[in-house]
Every structure is written in structure tokens, then in C-alpha cells.
Amino acid sequence: EDQVTQSPEALRLQEGESSSLNCSYTVSGLRGLFWYRQDPGKGPEFLFTLYSAGEEKEKERLKATLTKKESFLHITAPKPEDSATYLCAVQEGGGYNKLIFGAGTRLAVHP
């Protein structure tokens, strides 16, 4: 069965304290792995798409990497405005590009 597991469930960091969020997945025929950011009371907002093992994408303080079984979202020197829930999703193949989501990691960055 296709599955996406994110860890940790919640993470508290001090401003400037770098860390990583993990997304492990099992899916047949991975077409893409997506990272989204979700702020309270809002819908998920697209961050990155990764397609193959070894690929990396960066955006400001965020860097996403992909292996054959997991993806990491590295946050370098985070700021309080990086506080949000980060969602990982995998897209399986077939005629319809369905997204399967993990439960998310709630990140809180304190000054």
C-alpha cells in the first residue's frame, strides 16, 4: 500500500538553529515528491517538486533532497516566519496524478 510518513510530528527550534524534517515513502512508480507549506487557517502552498534520487532544490533557507526511500527538508538558520506545518506528498503514476500526503511536521521557531 502506498504510504507517506513524516517525522517528527512537531519540532521546536530556536531562531538560527538548523535542523531537518524527514519524509519516508513507499509508492509504486513515483512520479514526483512534493513539499508544501501550510500556515494556520490556510491551504497548503507549493514549495518544491523532486523527481529522482540525488536531486536537490533550494528556496531561501529551505533545501529539499531526495533518496529512493525518503526526502529531507533542511532548514538553515530558521527565522520565526518559517513557523508552519510542512507537508510532504508523493505523486503516483497512472492516468490521474494523485497526490498522497503525509500527516505533516509542525515547526515552531522561537526568537
Place this chain on the structure above:
Amino acid sequence: EAQVTQNPRYLITVTGKKLTVTCSQNMNHEYMSWYRQDPGLGLRQIYYSMNVEVTDKGDVPEGYKVSRKEKRNFPLILESPSPNQTSLYFCASSLKKTATLYGYTFGSGTRLTVV
């Protein structure tokens, strides 16, 4: 502004009273989908539509109906809501050709409480 618009944002209703949550997108997207989000369970797909008049069940379709009579609109209908449908609902859409690049564009969500 390109967006997915859901209404209402908040809704409290009683068990058994039929309701509709509307979803509209202005980006000419072929794909539209409904998800529910529950603590610890993540986003789960309820129904999806690949184009006008083409809809299919997602992972948790029981108790829900949808229709796609126009390309821009994809309403979610709860014929007889029950308390276990209390959740945060999101509508999402994408272009077929860019779904693999960007995933979906999501609406702001509808928080539904059934008492």
C-alpha cells in the same frame, strides 16, 4: 489573481441537514479534487474530477457527493452530514500538463462542524 475559492470558510450544522460547499477556480484547470484534513491523518482525497462531467471516488468518498457541470466549479455535497464528517476541507485544482511540476493549487479551506 489566480486562485481557488471555497465557500463558506466556516460552517456549523446539525446532523442530517444537507449542505453544499462550493469551490471555484479561475485558472482553466482540468483537474479538481476535494480533500479532508484531520489531525494525525493528513490530507485524504474524497473525490476528484479529470474534466467536466468526469468524476471519480478518492480514498474516503462515503457520505459525500460531487458534480462537475462546469469546468470552473466543483461543489462538495453532504446529503446527510454526520459528526464524523467534522473536518477541515480543501478544494484543489491543477492543469493536466503541469500537475507533475507543481502539484495542486489549494483553496483556503472550509472548517465544518457537525453537531
